[in-house]
Amino acid sequence: MIPSDQLEEILDHPLKDRLNLHRFIFCPGCLIGTVITSITSCLIEKGLTSKDYAIVSGIGCTGRSSGCFKAPAFHTTHGRAIPFATGLKLANPRLKVIVLSGDGDLFAIGGNHFIHAARRNIEITVLCVNNNVYGMTGGQVAPTTHIGDITQTTPYGNMEPPFNLVSLAAAAGATYVARWPGYDTLRLQKSISKSISNEGFSFIEVLAPCFIQYGTKNKLGDAVEMLEWMRKQIRIKTDCPPHEATFDFKKGVIICGEFVDEEREGFSKRLKQIRDKVQSNKSK
């Protein structure tokens, strides 16, 4: 339980009108909260109210984030946030639909939906809070865990290479792709803002290392030390091709920035064009 004096302080959050603070269950030092407030700030800045958007999440630590928004918010099943969001968008193309979920949810159990949504260029924004591990379920290896890393299920070191989410998203057809450290809220907000305006599939990878499950096992210090460890590896690049967006803890290089920003007709727009064409042929 949070002591009442601290609770008062928390409830006095500057964004309290837009957030359900009682649903913040995240560990101290975790950057998920930062991502939530960054999204919220963007929505406010764009003048969007809750009838203009919906938030969808899957399962896991970030899976619990949808409930933190005062919005139509959906906590779906493991891996299925993207198809749920696709349904919302197709049924009401006016909605800005934001998927906020973790790396395990989006790229292991939900990997198939991710690549197909990107291929379709459905007009949604997917934010992946990447902590390189399954945080909530006890720190098991994820498809984003780096080779050699110690996790609950790789006590002798991870044997599998990780996905590079940026190049994966770009190769699958996403029309906006970016990667930012979760603490860099200015750049992150600007990027979220752009992704919401993109009339296609947008993907932002947010780096948010989990010091409880990942840092402790890999002896990376406490939350602040771990962020400092990550910060030293971050290189922000412009005009870097997505397949060169290195994310390598061993080499100590993490390339951040915008990697794809292009225009391609979105899926719901195409569906509307087909519908209009069919109906006008019929009325002739």
Added chain:
Amino acid sequence: MSRRLPEVNGTFVQMEDELASITCCLGASYAGLKTMTATSGPGLSLMAENIGLGVMLESPLVIVTIMRGGPSTGQPTNASQSDIYQTRYASHGDYEIIVLAPSTVQEMYDLTIRAFNLAEKYRTPVIVASDGIIGQMMEPVFYHSNIKLVERKGPQVLPEKYKPFEVFDDDLIPGMAVAGTDYNFYVSGLTHDEEGNPDSTPETAVKLIKRLCDKITRARSEINDWEEKYIDDADIIVLAYGINARGVPEAVDQVRQEGYKVGYVRLKSLWPFPDELMEKIGRQGISKVVVSEMNYGMIIREVQRFQHLFKVSGITIPTTIPFSPKFIYKRLMKEV
């Protein structure tokens, strides 16, 4: 549907897999549309988890399953009735679901309309359990004009007071807000209180599961539907459903011509199981119920719960061809 829906302002999407199909439908349902998806046995297995999500989010949705037999890939394009338990128990957890069983192509049309109405009214996934024969055959169908459509119950309070699972009525069904309106709400597949907050205390769990089940079982008399003949004077009745019920009337008539008092019941809805029909059969003084189904015995186990009222025997064969009138006649002659 891919051809027709765009003509009537609808949307058809072929998703990447069944998990995506059903979840996409749930999303669209929560944006206010009526949605459906169709599949067959293995596809329904893949949809199983999100049938549970539909139950938990109380999201209207119609699922058509064309039973083909299994296990596994089984007998594609053939007919079967072996997914009767799958329609009832596909997802994990305690829940009730509505399942309808068409016998003809006409009923595919009629019961799909009914499925949408039930899904909207009870805020639940509804399954239309058809089979490989009805799914592929051609029969005359009469389209209705002036179809009575049911719309889901909307929020009953203003946005600032709205809780997504708060119940005001005896039917135990909360008013449903959708995205794109002034309503804020959080719905979760986690066990939740009426505000939508994840809460796994025993009190909340019991209260939620009880309400989700009761809202369906209490409405049994309105949901359940069947066709019956010669029940009033029958000593033995045949109970069948779906494609396999089509040979029953002829067989029963032949047996009656031999002077035996037989009748039949054809179930048009399977779940919730029509307990009230069984009690009625018991009250009529019928001595035996012969369950006829194209599986190794599924609905018969439900009927056996009423063995204190009448004897139960079965013609339960997991075949892909419906029982002919001649075959049913021969079997019935052994029962009389």
